[in-house]
Amino acid sequence: MPVHDPIADYLTVIRNALQANHSEVTIPSSRLKLEVTQILVNEGYVEASEFIEGSTQGEIRIRLKYDAKGNPAISGLRRVSRPGLRKYVNKDEVPRVLEGLGTAILSTSKGIMSGKEARRNGVGGELLCYVW
DSSP states (O other), rough: OOOHHHHHHHHHHHHHHHTTTTTTEOOOOOOOOHHHHHHHHHHHHHHHEEOOOSSSSEEEEEOEEEEEEEESSSSOOOOOOOOTBEEEOOOOOOOOGGTTSEEEEEEETEEEEEEEHHHHHHHOOEEEEEOO
């Protein structure tokens, strides 16, 4: 029986859109994807996002960010915790991605947050993905 991983699908859609130099991408919405997208906006990896009402679950439109030379702001995305192998960290083990140049995204008891926020709030949780 196949296991569905919506976060891995979300990251793959963004990765593929960046490789194809698309200016924006539209993804089926969920609360988790909305919160991860908001972290990407706050950390400066994407320009903006908007929720689009419509179908039963709605969609998220993400405007991708590029520099003056056309290089994407996101150079890498990696799923860490998977449905078959969950990865949890406590408050002292929250990783620094690329010595602080990247961002870890965690699902904590206080909601979805970046690694920097988790360290500041003193919480750990499930390590969803790395972005750099």
